[in-house]
Amino acid sequence: LLLLGIETTCDETAAAVVRRRADGSGTILSNIVRSQTSDHAPYGGVVPEIASRAHVEVIDTIIEQALRSSAVKLVELDGIAAAAGPGLIGGVIVGLTTAKAIALAARKPLIAVNHLEAHALTARLTDAVPFPFLLLLVSGGHTQLVAVTGVGEYVKLGGTIDDAIGEAFDKTAKMLGLPYPGGPAVEAAARTGDALRFALPRPLYGRPTPDFSLSGLKTAVRLEALKIAPLADQDVADLCASFQAAVVDLLADRVRCALRLMREHGLAPHALVLAGGVGANQAVRRTLHKVAADGGTRLAVPPPELCTDNGAMIAWAGAERLALGLTDDLATSPRARWPLEEVAGVDWAD
Ligand code: ATP
Ligand code: MG
Numbered sequence: 501l502l503l504l505g506i507e508t509t510c511d512e513t514a515a516a517v518v519r520r521r522a523d524g525s526g527t528i529l530s531n532i533v534r535s536q537t538s539d540h541a542p543y544g545g546v547v548p549e550i551a552s553r554a555h556v557e558v559i560d561t562i563i564e565q566a567l568r569s570s571a572v573k574l575v576e577l578d579g580i581a582a583a584a585g586p587g588l589i590g591g592v593i594v595g596l597t598t599a600k601a602i603a604l605a606a607r608k609p610l611i612a613v614n615h616l617e618a619h620a621l622t623a624r625l626t627d628a629v630p631f632p633f634l635l636l637l638v639s640g641g642h643t644q645l646v647a648v649t650g651v652g653e654y655v656k657l658g659g660t661i662d663d664a665i666g667e668a669f670d671k672t673a674k675m676l677g678l679p680y681p682g683g684p685a686v687e688a689a690a691r692t693g694d695a696l697r698f699a700l701p702r703p704l705y706g707r708p709t710p711d712f713s714l715s716g717l718k719t720a721v722r723l724e725a726l727k728i729a730p731l732a733d734q735d736v737a738d739l740c741a742s743f744q745a746a747v748v749d750l751l752a753d754r755v756r757c758a759l760r761l762m763r764e765h766g767l768a769p770h771a772l773v774l775a776g777g778v779g780a781n782q783a784v785r786r787t788l789h790k791v792a793a794d795g796g797t798r799l800a801v802p803p804p805e806l807c808t809d810n811g812a813m814i815a816w817a818g819a820e821r822l823a824l825g826l827t828d829d830l831a832t833s834p835r836a837r838w839p840l841e842e843v844a845g846v847d848w849a850d
């Protein structure tokens with residue numbers, strides 16, 4: 501199956517062409533991402549109206565580039581996939597409407613992909629992970645632990661009750677005067693910092709359900725920063741290192757809890773799949789690698805460029821759905837909110 505995938509839910513305009521073979525393996529033929537980071541950087545976060553306008557301006561050339569560099573012609577495609585949510589609605593409309601127009605004109609099936617499902621399934625493109633697996637989705641907008649038992653079969657085990665982890669990285673960076681996006685900046689600063697200098701809280705550590713809370717940790721960073729202001733470079737580095745260590749500890753504890761829960765429900769996970777932008781963090785990867793091994797499974801994590809938003813993950817999720825006969829009609833609505841558990845799968849009772 502050959503799929504075109506379109507992603508516009510946040511601040512990346514992206515398109516890709518991906519092949520999925522009958523044996524379940526996949527190849528990325530092209531993957532074009534145009535990040536709007538510099539458009540939003542002056543505001544310290546994504547501005548929805550700027551985002552939708554920027555998507556409109558470049559979407560056609562991005563799709564053209566994706567097709568050209570894949571050397572696949574429109575007529576050769578088996579389907580057109582687009583992220584139909586969740587995300588900033590203006591952006592979602594741009595991508596989904598463009599996909600509908602192409603699908604209609606080229607007489608190809610449309611696959612309306614849930615952006616979170618795309619993050620969830622990406623490890624199967626790069627790493628052939630069988631079901632079931634435990635998904636840790638940690639991005640700018642989401643923090644969830646999900647038992648994945650099949651395409652369209654997602655059981656949420658836990659999530660954040662306040663901020664997402666990527667958001668906590670971004671806010672911490674802003675507080676400490678580091679550039680946006682905060683994740684890479686905090687990680688870089690942490691490298692020369694002393695993680696033991698500040699004793700920061702680990703909210704919900706040890707709780708029997710794998711939920712997260714980040715706001716107390718964020719506040720603790722602010723209070724420590726206020727105490728020692730004005731901040732020297734070394735203070736910033738030490739705060740970043742202490743913050744990152746707390747996040748890593750939390751992730752390790754919550755993942756151990758989720759692995760235990762899955763086993764209690766008779767599901768032996770083939771992998772711990774790490775997805776979303778925070779998955780690019782080396783300290784997070786190193787620790788979860790060990791947590792997975794200690795928990796009798798392994799860590800599967802896509803390369804960093806497939807952890808953050810991209811078109812290949814949408815094309816791949818579209819291919820996984822199309823392989824099961826799951827397509828959508830042109831009346832499909834864009835959705836700002838679309839929890840993973842509400843994604844439809846195959847109705848095996850039929
Ligand atoms: P969502 O996928 O939930 O809609 P999003 O598009 O903002 O949200 P991604 O693009 O997957 O999410 O990831 C961006 C987030 O990942 C940002 O919050 C960013 O700070 C964080 N991030 C990126 N690199 C790193 C890193 N090296 N360490 C920690 N966090 C990181
Ligand atoms: Mg993004």
Ligand code: FE
Nearest residue numbers: 619639808809
């Ligand atoms: Fe994302």
